[in-house]
Amino acid sequence: MYLATTGRPDTPPAPGSGPGAARRVPGTVIALGAVSLVTDISSEMVTAVLPLYFVLGLGLSPLQFGFLDGLFNGVTALVRLAGGHAADRGGRHKRVAGAGYALSAFSRLGLLLAGGATGGIAAALAADRIGKGIRTAPRDAMITLSSPPETLGRAFGVHRAMDTTGALLGPLAAFGLLWATADAYDAVFVVSFCTGLLGVVLLALLVPGHFTLPAPTPTLATGPARARRSLLEPLRSPAFCRILAAAALLGAATIGDAFVYLLLQRRLDVGVVWFPLLPLGAAAVYLLLAVPAGRLADRVGRRIPFLCGHGALLAAYLLLLTPINGTALLTLVLLLVGAFYATTDGVLMALAGPLLAAARRASGLALLQTGQAVARLIAAAGFGAAWTWWGPRPALAAAAAAMLTALVLARAVLPRTELERQSP
Amino acid sequence: MKPPPPPSTRPSTPGSRRRIGALVLATVVLTGAAVGYTVSASGRGDGPAVAEESFELAGPRLYFRSTEEENGRIAHRPTAEQAPDAPRTTGGPSCDRFHAAGGTALCLQRRPGVPPRAYAVVLDRRLRETRRVALPGIPDRARVSASGRMLSWTMFAVGDSYAGSSFSTRTSILDLRTGYLIKNMEQIPLTVDGRRYHAPDVNYWGVTFARDDNRFYATVSSKGRTRLVQGDMRTWSARALRENVECPSLSPDNGRIAFKKKTGGGDRGRPWRLHVLDLRTMREHPLAETRGVDDQAAWLDDDTIAYALPREDGRGTDVWTVPADGTGRPRLHVAHASSPTPVR
Numbered sequence: 001m002y003l004a005t006t007g008r009p010d011t012p013p014a015p016g017s018g019p020g021a022a023r024r025v026p027g028t029v030i031a032l033g034a035v036s037l038v039t040d041i042s043s044e045m046v047t048a049v050l051p052l053y054f055v056l057g058l059g060l061s062p063l064q065f066g067f068l069d070g071l072f073n074g075v076t077a078l079v080r081l082a083g084g085h086a087a088d089r090g091g092r093h094k095r096v097a098g099a100g101y102a103l104s105a106f107s108r109l110g111l112l113l114a115g116g117a118t119g120g121i122a123a124a125l126a127a128d129r130i131g132k133g134i135r136t137a138p139r140d141a142m143i144t145l146s147s148p149p150e151t152l153g154r155a156f157g158v159h160r161a162m163d164t165t166g167a168l169l170g171p172l173a174a175f176g177l178l179w180a181t182a183d184a185y186d187a188v189f190v191v192s193f194c195t196g197l198l199g200v201v202l203l204a205l206l207v208p209g210h211f212t213l214p215a216p217t218p219t220l221a222t223g224p225a226r227a228r229r230s231l232l233e234p235l236r237s238p239a240f241c242r243i244l245a246a247a248a249l250l251g252a253a254t255i256g257d258a259f260v261y262l263l264l265q266r267r268l269d270v271g272v273v274w275f276p277l278l279p280l281g282a283a284a285v286y287l288l289l290a291v292p293a294g295r296l297a298d299r300v301g302r303r304i305p306f307l308c309g310h311g312a313l314l315a316a317y318l319l320l321l322t323p324i325n326g327t328a329l330l331t332l333v334l335l336l337v338g339a340f341y342a343t344t345d346g347v348l349m350a351l352a353g354p355l356l357a358a359a360r361r362a363s364g365l366a367l368l369q370t371g372q373a374v375a376r377l378i379a380a381a382g383f384g385a386a387w388t389w390w391g392p393r394p395a396l397a398a399a400a401a402a403m404l405t406a407l408v409l410a411r412a413v414l415p416r417t418e419l420e421r422q423s424p
Numbered sequence: 425m426k427p428p429p430p431p432s433t434r435p436s437t438p439g440s441r442r443r444i445g446a447l448v449l450a451t452v453v454l455t456g457a458a459v460g461y462t463v464s465a466s467g468r469g470d471g472p473a474v475a476e477e478s479f480e481l482a483g484p485r486l487y488f489r490s491t492e493e494e495n496g497r498i499a500h501r502p503t504a505e506q507a508p509d510a511p512r513t514t515g516g517p518s519c520d521r522f523h524a525a526g527g528t529a530l531c532l533q534r535r536p537g538v539p540p541r542a543y544a545v546v547l548d549r550r551l552r553e554t555r556r557v558a559l560p561g562i563p564d565r566a567r568v569s570a571s572g573r574m575l576s577w578t579m580f581a582v583g584d585s586y587a588g589s590s591f592s593t594r595t596s597i598l599d600l601r602t603g604y605l606i607k608n609m610e611q612i613p614l615t616v617d618g619r620r621y622h623a624p625d626v627n628y629w630g631v632t633f634a635r636d637d638n639r640f641y642a643t644v645s646s647k648g649r650t651r652l653v654q655g656d657m658r659t660w661s662a663r664a665l666r667e668n669v670e671c672p673s674l675s676p677d678n679g680r681i682a683f684k685k686k687t688g689g690g691d692r693g694r695p696w697r698l699h700v701l702d703l704r705t706m707r708e709h710p711l712a713e714t715r716g717v718d719d720q721a722a723w724l725d726d727d728t729i730a731y732a733l734p735r736e737d738g739r740g741t742d743v744w745t746v747p748a749d750g751t752g753r754p755r756l757h758v759a760h761a762s763s764p765t766p767v768r
Contacts (some may be wrong), residue, residue, distance in 0.1 A: 007465065041556070051562055051580065052534075052540070054561055055562045055563075055580055056520050056534065056562065056563070058734060058738075059718060059732055059734060059741050059762065060694065060718060060734075114738070115734075115737065115738015115739070116734035116735065116738040117738065118694065171539075174716055175536075175537065175538040175539055175540055176538055178536055178540065179536035179537060179538065179540075180462065180466055181462060181465045181466040181468075182466065182468075182472075182495055182536070183495065183534075183536070184462075184466065184468060185467035186461075186465060187461055187465035187466070189464045190457070190458065190461040190462075190465075191462060194454040194455070194458040195458070197450075197454055198450065198451060198454050201446075201450040201451075201454075202447070205443045205446055205447050205450075206443070206447070244438060255623065279540060307502055382459040387624060387625065388623065388624065388625045388647055390624075391624040393625060395727050401642075
């Protein structure tokens with residue numbers, strides 16, 4: 001829980017930053033961060049032990065569930081849109097997000113009760129994914145609605161840092177539990193359920209139910225009076241469309257972390273025991289850089305860090321193509337991947353949030369996240385196919401070329417003027 | 425797992441005090457439930473164990489992983505015994521997968537930790553450890569050749585266990601006479617339809633050795649297809665024999681192969697049906713077991729095939745048998761067991 005303190009940068013105001021930047025991170029953002037932290041512990045606990053549980057606990061082949069996983073990712077994209085839409089209707093962000101958190105928490109009980117029945121397991125995994133899909137956009141909308149636009153980057157940085165802390169602690173907690181209980185997978189599911197439920201309680205008690213706009217209403221989007229129409233309404237804002245296009249373009253050149261780690265493994269012959277810890281290294285970098293990257297985005301505009309972050313990913317691809325080897329390669333790639341997440345994930349929400357009318361914000365963010373996620377799914381599938389047919393190196397070279405092209409296009413497409421810079 | 429202090433910046437009001445009270449209460453109740461369940465669960469199983477002095481490999485017996493009370497320790501009972509709940513002699517090492525033949529046992533085991541580690545442990549006739557190999561993945565299949573000289577195991581290499589969907593397998597072969605270990609057999613020259621086959625995504629699993637300790641069979645998967653391959657240790661080459669054959673298991677007379685074939689039937693997570701392929705005629709026939717089996721079958725004798733199936737109550741597996749000629753029906757052979765291993 002040390003992050004809750006480092007992640008609350010309200011202690012000394014940064015020198016040279018405007019009066020807005022010196023303000024505290026809103027309590028609601030900290031509360032949502034705490035909810036995400038606890039929820040991520042809960043979900044990453046289960047994710048970390050599922051392969052072991054399938055193969056050794058149940059005698060199932062994980063390959064089957066790998067296929068289902070891909071299917072669920074597609075479903076999640078659609079559910080996310082529905083979640084955003086439902087949240088916007090009558091400003092029910094908290095209730096919709098709460099339903100998502102609760103569904104994911106109860107899916108652990110489903111895993112517990114399913115035993116070896118693969119139908120039950122698939123249903124539980126689907127419920128978890130649906131829950132995750134439902135809650136993401138309303139939660140991010142709540143962050144934008146409770147923070148002043150000029151410090152939104154920092155607010156997202158704090159939230160994502162707390163979120164990542166949970167993702168780091170989850171696997172450690174799960175493996176520790178398996179150790180302590182001599183492989184009682186059910187204990188992992190029960191503890192994950194209790195932790196997930198705590199997240200729901202935190203949300204219910206600490207996050208306000210209604211949001212008043214803290215900032216001047218954006219001018220580019222359509223007025224809130226005409227809010228209740230189609231899912232696609234945010235697309236009427238040209239600036240939002242440009243951001244969506246840029247995010248999708250860059251997403252379509254993102255090959256997915258699993259491949260990056262696989263490539264690292266091939267190059268390095270990492271000590272076998274430590275290989276599963278590679279993602280934790282990148283997550284730790286993300287954790288450390290999320291807040292500074294958010295602050296930077298607030299100061300220089302969010303477009304630049306967002307583009308630079310994808311540049312960092314491009315650099316990681318190129319590094320994997322060079323003859324550099326050993327610890328240097330490992331350290332640099334993990335740093336670059338961590339920096340990529342820190343400068344793009346929350347920053348994208350901070351970039352788009354203020355452009356959306358408050359009453360359409362959850363739908364808009366959902367649309368953006370879905371666009372990016374679908375693009376990344378396609379990219380991962382394409383990269384997988386390229387890997388199969390051409391081998392890893394040509395596939396990676398193609399990915400690097402695609403990323404470079406996407407960066408050039410995105411730089412041209414992304415709106416140059418940012419809304420919060422115009423506001424007094 | 426203490427929640428952070430409430431973020432409220434306002435002076436505390438009766439409402440906020442009530443909320444803090446509710447938060448503390450919920451935390452206490454949920455922490456209590458989590459700790460209580462964990463404590464009760466940790467009293468259930470023992471930690472990993474090594475074999476007791478008196479426990480050794482001797483026939484005719486059926487060895488198996490016993491999942492009844494002791495967590496995956498190896499047990500045995502007389503081969504003639506047929507009752508599913510007949511008494512078993514326990515006292516072997518704890519393993520996640522087990523196989524033995526010719527006075528050599530192979531025990532794939534996971535040792536808890538952060539992160540957990542896994543090993544392939546080679547044991548002699550008295551189940552004393554003679555060699556140990558660290559495994560970069562989750563142990564899945566284990567086989568020892570009839571003479572006890574050749575060993576093979578397959579693991580799921582978890583690219584990153586956090587992504588969940590990127591699995592590949594890695595199969596190792598160990599020659600005990602020379603001590604030579606092939607960590608990953610995926611580089612073996614492979615011929616498909618008379619031509620050398622190259623693809624970056626080949627995965628092998630489920631090796632089974634012939635009596636001569638040279639010929640072997642395995643499954644290779646590439647580009648979404650699985651094939652049965654016949655391999656040769658001396659020339660270090662493999663050629664594909666036919667499609668849709670997984671986890672082959674050679675009969676004691678070396679004339680037939682039991683395998684799982686993907687039929688789409690059975691359970692959603694286990695779309696396989698056990699088949700037997702005659703290597704002379706290259707004809708296959710399904711066995712009477714219609715449930716989806718996800719296991720490398722074992723031949724108890726030249727007419728009977730044994731395999732593990734998940735129990736209906738979800739608590740571990742049972743070992744079942746079915747006639748190899750496609751007749752008859754499946755019979756429950758050993759309750760609460762897996763990795764059936766006949767020692768003759």
